[in-house]
Amino acid sequence: MKWLGIILILHLMQNIKCEQSYEVTNERLEPFEGDSQTLVFFNNLKTVGRERALNGSFKFSGEMNNEDFKVSVELYSSPRGDGEFKRMAMDVPQTSICDCFKKFYVQFVQPSVKSGETTNFPLVDDDFCPVPEGDFYIKNVLFNTEDWPSQVPRGIVKAIITFFSGGENVGGLIVEVKIEDRES
Secondary structure, eight states, rough: HHHHHHHHHHHHHHHHOOOOOOOEEEEEEEEESSSSOOOOOEEEEEETTTTTTEEEEEEEEEETTTTTTEEEEEEETTTTTOOOOOSSOOOOOEEEEHHHHHIIIIHTGGGOOOBBBTSSSSOOTTTOOSOOEEEEEEEEEOOOOOOSEEEEEEOEEEEEEEEEEEEEEEEEEEEEEEEEEOOO
């Protein structure tokens, strides 16, 4: 009977979501064009308000399938927040676009948006592919970090997200977030 109680407590602890020990603030968004053509446009995204919420629109010019399109993410950290960035070991090499959305968008972005309310971008699920063509909006989005790793570097983290078609850069977005310990 004693073991049953211990197993029950361990099961409950496993299913309780703990609040992260850190806070994430959107610092900067900077879109960039492709080398010879641009197929992804993030130039209408910005941070707004005291909370620095993500707001605006982005565009994908044409459907993007897993065979022809890839995404890479380079990660940099500035622990003191002084703009002195060092490359992190956790990069995402060029990955097929739908696979990348299913792994990374689902974990880091999708929990922060609500379809039809804060975005019109479709829900990413197992059947998600190709990435649809269209104009999409994001409205007052703050990152929900509940499912993010518990150990993340403090300071400024910069992600350079680059989209590729046929091996060529077709545009992307630089995102900087500030990660600070949560005040008790």
